[in-house]
Amino acid sequence: MVKEQGRKLVAQNKKARHDYHIEDTYEAGMVLMGTEVKSLRAGRASLVDGFAEVHDGEVWLHGVHIPEYTQGTWTNHAARRKRKLLLNRHEIDKIESRVNERGLTLVPLSLYFKDGRAKVELGLAKGKKTWDKRHALAERQANREKEQEIGRRLKGIR
Known part of the structure; x- marks a missing residue:
């Protein structure tokens, strides 16, 4: 086996x-x-x-x-x-x-x-407290938007 x-x-x-x-x-x-x-x-x-x-x-x-x-x-x-x-x-x-x-x-x-x-x-x-969860979600969203913007700039868009 x-x-x-x-x-x-x-x-x-x-x-x-x-x-x-x-x-x-x-x-x-x-x-x-x-x-x-x-x-x-x-x-x-x-x-x-x-x-x-x-x-x-x-x-x-x-x-x-x-x-x-x-x-x-x-x-x-x-x-x-x-x-x-x-x-x-x-x-x-x-x-x-x-x-x-x-x-x-x-x-x-x-x-x-x-x-x-x-x-x-x-x-x-x-x-976690409720505000901790909201803060973590907001931070994750901000990081996602930052990465998208960096990607756009590297590609020469905008």
Whole structure:
């Protein structure tokens, strides 16, 4: 059997980067059942309501929706069950201290396969205020207009 190489994106939480300031990111493995892996390989997952928490020295992922596998039998998994994440002890301790002391939260940013293994990218995040979101949108729009103007001038238009 040929071993899988590279990275295959399954799901991405684009809204998380809009709603939160991402301070740090971590890559974690996931403890999954067989039908969950088959469902993920079919490209079906949603990270919209997901979050992670540290409980008793372990990191758990809550609210991530991996739908039931269509060809699964009675051994199928629950779609929104909590899943254990695999991180180093040093990383878990670092995350736990930052979440407790600064009021940050762990948000899943993307779900992917890396060399055949399911991984989730977690972001240590702080919530944005409404004015922060508006400011970020205005800044992005201004940068886009600036780049367009530079492109026009290089082409000799206007």
